[in-house]
Amino acid sequence: MTALRSAAPISARPPVSAPRRTAALLVAGAVTVNLAFLGLGSVFDYPDVLNQPPADVLVRFHENPWVIGALFLLLAAGAALLAPIAVAVARLGTGRALRASRVVGIAAAVVQVIGLLRWPLVVPFLADANPDAGAAATFDSLNLVLGTIVGETIGYALTAAWTVLVCLGLRATLLNRVLTAAGLVAAALIAVGTVEPIEVPLAGLANFVGYVVWSGWLVAVAVVLLRRRSA
Numbered sequence: 001m002t003a004l005r006s007a008a009p010i011s012a013r014p015p016v017s018a019p020r021r022t023a024a025l026l027v028a029g030a031v032t033v034n035l036a037f038l039g040l041g042s043v044f045d046y047p048d049v050l051n052q053p054p055a056d057v058l059v060r061f062h063e064n065p066w067v068i069g070a071l072f073l074l075l076a077a078g079a080a081l082l083a084p085i086a087v088a089v090a091r092l093g094t095g096r097a098l099r100a101s102r103v104v105g106i107a108a109a110v111v112q113v114i115g116l117l118r119w120p121l122v123v124p125f126l127a128d129a130n131p132d133a134g135a136a137a138t139f140d141s142l143n144l145v146l147g148t149i150v151g152e153t154i155g156y157a158l159t160a161a162w163t164v165l166v167c168l169g170l171r172a173t174l175l176n177r178v179l180t181a182a183g184l185v186a187a188a189l190i191a192v193g194t195v196e197p198i199e200v201p202l203a204g205l206a207n208f209v210g211y212v213v214w215s216g217w218l219v220a221v222a223v224v225l226l227r228r229r230s231a
Contacts, residue, residue: 115146
């Protein structure tokens with residue numbers, strides 16, 4: 001008996017609960033994306049820089065490639081967090097909406113990461129102090145296909161859809177009316193970004209405001225989860 005007692009562990013760290021893990025992922029996703037976005041706005045004038053001619057964008061990138069590339073990697077990492085977030089949030093309840101949200105959230109993460117990775121993986125080979133016409137044309141094509149169509153238009157649509165599905169799936173168990181309404185408003189504003197390529201007035205601004213609201217909504221859901229766990 002003495003030997004058995006001495007062999008027993010003195011203490012064990014309790015496992016981190018699922019709500020705490022989910023809350024941590026939600027906050028990490030919101031913070032990572034916003035830090036990267038603020039950094040890119042400061043050193044690269046992103047996303048306004050995309051309104052300039054492709055050759056000028058390549059010159060701007062060439063001026064500070066390591067920092068800009070690292071910030072785009074950070075932004076891609078923040079976008080990738082939507083995949084584990086979608087899996088974790090889907091486990092907070094049952095129902096078709098939450099089951100569907102897992103697939104939609106993972107898809108949203110994948111397309112956004114694909115769109116963003118062109119910056120650190122491909123653009124450095126095109127950027128130059130004096131880019132030629134071929135490099136500018138290649139960048140323009142990449143920006144259209146991987147950026148505008150895949151990363152933005154499809155990414156916006158899937159992110160908005162994921163948010164709506166989560167609001168529908170958790171409105172009766174976790175989200176109050178204010179958080180449900182905030183999520184739906186954020187989703188609607190993000191979805192407006194899908195018509196930005198056809199130059200709908202104020203679509204870009206609406207999309208930007210939507211992502212700001214969405215980031216706050218993610219943090220608010222994390223707070224509710226932590227309070228629920230404490231209770």
